[in-house]
Amino acid sequence: MNIIDYLPPVLREIGDFAEIANAEQAQFDALGAARGGMADDIFLTTLTENGAARWEKLLGITPKGTDALELRRFRILTKLNEQTPYTMASLNEKLKNLCGEGGYTVSLDAGRYTLTVRVALAAKGFYDEVDALLERVVPANMAVDLSLLYNQYITLSAFTYGHLAGYTYYQLRNEAIL
Numbered sequence: 001m002n003i004i005d006y007l008p009p010v011l012r013e014i015g016d017f018a019e020i021a022n023a024e025q026a027q028f029d030a031l032g033a034a035r036g037g038m039a040d041d042i043f044l045t046t047l048t049e050n051g052a053a054r055w056e057k058l059l060g061i062t063p064k065g066t067d068a069l070e071l072r073r074f075r076i077l078t079k080l081n082e083q084t085p086y087t088m089a090s091l092n093e094k095l096k097n098l099c100g101e102g103g104y105t106v107s108l109d110a111g112r113y114t115l116t117v118r119v120a121l122a123a124k125g126f127y128d129e130v131d132a133l134l135e136r137v138v139p140a141n142m143a144v145d146l147s148l149l150y151n152q153y154i155t156l157s158a159f160t161y162g163h164l165a166g167y168t169y170y171q172l173r174n175e176a177i178l
Helices: 015-040 049-059 069-082 088-099 121-137 169-174
Strands: 104-109 114-120 143-149
Touching (some): 049 069, 088 104, 088 121
């Protein structure tokens, strides 16, 4: 599209109007190119550099200078999938992947909007990762009660007194007993 073609034939002949049209043509060409990229930026699989930069800013992702566009698209998609509403089944699956089978307990009090998560002492090294996961996936209107699952009498009753005598009270409460 040439701007000069949109002028009436009489004005095309005037040198000033022809120069103005030529000067503005570069900006209209750049606008047309940007408009073409907008259609690609609608879908994550066809994001342009511009679209990826916009999504990364929204999601708080800092790309490396050497990242290919495909990798940047994948990171954006991963971050968006992580933020989808969770179900208890998917939360249990994520916690099982972090803490291992039996390395946590989780319960939901829907009436009080409270999610209670206890991390087993054997998996206490993953406490910070569990906290970060819950911060990302639990809806903002829910309270999260996260703490360690300390040893209780029922847990320790499986051991003999002689076995437990080698531990301090602090160890009996706060460490995994083998």
